[in-house]
Amino acid sequence: MKVTALNIHPLKSGRAIPQTSVSLRLDGFAGDRRFMIVEPNGKFITQRDLQALAQVEAVPVECGVRLSMNGQSLTAIFDPVSRLDVTVWGSAVSAAVAEENVNDTLSGWLARPVRLVHMDDDATRLVGEEWAGRPVPVGFADGFPILITATASLADLNATLSSAGQQPVGMDRFRTNILVDTEEPWEEDFWESIDIGGIVFDLVKPCARCIMTTQDQTTGERTGGNPIQGLAVKRMSADRRASGVMFGWNAVPRGEGTVSLGDAMSIVTVRQERWPMKIRG
Incomplete structure (x- = not known):
């Protein structure tokens, strides 16, 4: 597995800027949010x-x-x-x-x-003690320094949308920082911690998705496939600590350095159980 996309969002809710290499601090990517x-x-x-x-x-x-x-x-x-x-x-x-x-x-x-x-x-802003074990520094991101998503999970979501007669959506709808190329949908649910370029990231909480995922990320118009409806089929959280539909994982870096396109990703530790989801028949 490897990194296939990197993004920063200098202005919260503004457009993403793709990166080939980016400096990582404990509070996230330099220049992000x-x-x-x-x-x-x-x-x-x-x-x-x-x-x-x-x-x-x-x-x-x-x-x-x-x-x-x-x-x-x-x-x-x-x-x-x-x-x-x-x-x-x-x-x-x-x-x-x-x-x-x-x-x-x-x-x-x-x-x-x-x-x-x-x-x-x-x-200064410190958040996430409940999930990360101790307060972590973060910029203006919703809750955590880094958001990690996976290619196979987007493909699975788009298959669900297609089966419902809806258009596929791009990963830009999810405003990710690090996109990892994967083979199995939702395998990231089992990643407890991963290593990218020698830096360890703890995946501490799945990311609940909101109406922003229904919006075109260049115009803001609510158009095309509706990820909320697609995710509701099998990605509705069954854990009361985090409600709603889930896509991607909030992550906390445990070191600083540089992350680049093509960096290998390896799994350091795994969860014994997947985050519980409600599955629609």
């Missing part, structure tokens, strides 16, 4: 309620980020002194906030009042 659009009061915003974010491309630059949307672009440079208290799924973070002229421009692009914030070196 370090910027975020929030309400004026600091509450995070995603494609779940603002589909147009799928149209925003973000490229990190020194001390900031360059954003583009529909032929327009701007560069935001952050002063670490200017900060805003923001929330991400209940986590409170003191983040650097963009200047008002940047926020005004973005509000025009997105047709609602918003602000742009940055998880800079002065910001």
Whole structure:
């Protein structure tokens, strides 16, 4: 098994940027989900309620980020002194906030009042103690530093969609960081820890999927096959600790280094039992 795709998402809910090689820190890939659009009061915003974010491309630059949307672009440079208290799924973070002229421009692009914030070196967020054994650092990702998915599982999901007369979907719907080439569908459920390029990752929690998977990741439109319906056939969690349909695994890196396309993946430890799922007849 090997790594066949790597992605970062500099802006939370913005477009993915494929990578050939990426630096890994304990809080995830360098540049991944370090910027975020929030309400004026600091509450995070995603494609779940603002589909147009799928149209925003973000490229990190020194001390900031360059954003583009529909032929327009701007560069935001952050002063670490200017900060805003923001929330991400209940986590409170003191983040650097963009200047008002940047926020005004973005509000025009997105047709609602918003602000742009940055998880800079002065910001801290720790999550996941229940699943990871101890709190782990993370950027603006929903819950964990890294998301790992597998090719055979997507193929199986698309077979389910096809049997229901729906169109196949791409892996971009699942906003993965590391895609691993596999032969058996859902075999990742048994991976407790894996090694990629000499770095160990603990797979700590399956990833519950939301309405974002039904959205085209370049336009934000809800179109094509519906992964939620396809996953509901045999990927509905039967464990009350994590509800909903599951695709991919949240992972915690236990070291730092570089991950590259083509890196071999090996299984370090396995689970004795698969995560329990409700299977529809």
